[in-house]
Amino acid sequence: MTNPLAGLFKARQKEAARPALFARGMRLCGEYLAAHEDRGTPPDARISRAIGVYAASLDTPSADSFDALLQVGERALEAGGAGELGLALDVAETSTLIRQRSKGAWRLHGRALDGLGRDEEALESYGRYLTLVQNGDPAEGIARRIDTLRRRRACLEEAAGLFPGPGAELRGLPARPTGDAAPEFAAFTRARVAEHGMGDPGVRRLLELYGTYRRLVERSGTADPLLGGTTPVGVSGLRGLLAGRTVCLVSNAGEVFGSGLGAEIDDYDVVVRCDAFRIRAEGTGRRTGLHAVTLRGGTPWEGSPWTQRTGIRLVFGDPAGAWRRATRQRLVPGAQEHVGDASLRRPLADPALLGEDRWDAGTSTAFTVLRLLDFLDVSPRLDLIGFDKPGRLRPREAEWVMDRATHVDDSKMRIALR
Structure with missing residues (x-):
């Protein structure tokens, strides 16, 4: 005889297990931070921030703790060291226990195993991911x-x-x-x-x-080495693409996401976004004319493919070998019309461009692309949106911006440099 309460008991058991699994995720994060403290080496700043967001989410009823935990794994994956890949795998295993049918969790699980060189196990996890995708197309990078x-x-x-x-x-x-x-x-x-x-x-x-x-x-194989007709551009090519066009650099801050400034942002000729960004048309606008990303970590070629569609993609990174490998592996055919060539990979330090010694490897992507655009000096309007609060730029970067600002509109979160 079927027990009508069996399904209810199982559901309650799963709900009771989730707090313990989220606590396990927090313990894994703590062990990662403690290991760095024992060695006297600072952990990757992006991982530390993601861990902070995750810790805060556990005490915030409205927050999505599962998504915050996955973000810890993603940041660890981007960092790419052995310890970081181990953290990514631990986070992924915990995430698959919390939500056994999560595409994001199985994708992270496969990528972490892949990064550790455990090919057969990675294929098995990627297979679970494909099963959950069902009739949809898998992410370009995963298929590759x-x-x-x-x-x-x-x-x-x-x-x-x-x-x-x-x-x-x-x-x-x-x-x-x-x-x-x-x-x-x-x-x-x-x-x-x-x-x-x-x-x-x-x-x-x-x-x-x-x-x-x-x-x-x-490097991963690719069916289209020419990247769907993507055109490489150098400094003069980028100048030509931007000449006479209004430009705004949009922050990834949550205030922009809910700002209602989307229509105004889309009125600019070129909308610039950085690193991993989200689109919510009402707040952020729909368009992306230039996407700038900085390579971080010891194995930046293992990061997520750049699938966001854009007119121009600029990839900043050093040394040259890591930059070449990352661009080969992470650029996606058809996702961009133009891509910056090697002459644009380190504009702040390159003596052929700015050659300014004051900016180190930790300079934010937003400031790197802003300084490049300011140096090119071909845009009649160059605005920042969402960078008006402390912490959005490093202190020296924010000081540079405010020294050159021609107008600040707090109601629109806008700083104008032209």
Whole structure:
């Protein structure tokens, strides 16, 4: 006989488990911060801020603690260090327990495993994500990573079949972390070259497979290397795109999100947004003419793809190798019409542009793009919206802005530089 109360009891058990899981998430965050304190190294500032938001959400009934927890994982993923990837995985595992059908949680779970080189487990989590997406299209970056991991596995499987006896060494590699599998694949390839020589057809095919595997380890495969017709632009090209056009730089602050300034923002010729931003037409406006993003962390190429549609995308970052790899992996075909080339990757420090020593690597994205636009000096109107309160810019950045402001309108959260 079916117990009519069974479903109710199960639902209550799940509800009772959630506070414990959110507390577990807070403990994981605390352990991450404590580990940095023990080593005497400061944690990534963006992770610390996300942890603060998460902690505050636990005591705020109207806040979405689940979303705040996922944001901790996302910021950890962007930072990219081993400890940060471990935190991202722990957060993702906790999130999948809280909401077993959350696309965001399974996506984070797969990306964290992927970042740790645990390919087979990452594919399993990505598979859960695809199941939840159902008839919708998966995110461009996830589809590309799934294809890349499958192609890497196929390289190992075909290589093992070329030399059945010794190939047994390769058969277990897909289940091992990439950091272990890649050196063993290299050693296997060297051994077969020494044993059979370069003239052997099997050796030649093995070398092709190894080369493909190494490229897929270094960067995700892409079906469209030309990025859907995206045009690279340098300094003169950017100047030409902005000449004579009014520009506003919009803050990601919550006050803008609920400001009701959307129509006024969309009246500018070029709307500039930075890093990860959200659109709510009534407050933020709908349009994005220029998107600026700064690469952060030790492995910035592992961050989320830049899928937001924009006319121009500027990617700031140093060193050059990390910048090249990140742009190859994170730019999405068709998501931008123009992309800044290497001459625009570090405008503040580049002696060919500003060459100002006073700004360090921690300079905010908003100020970097603002200083570049001010230097180009081709826009008849250059305004900031939502940067009127302390904390939106670093103190020295805010001082620079206010020293050059021609007008401040508190009612519109607007600072004019022209």
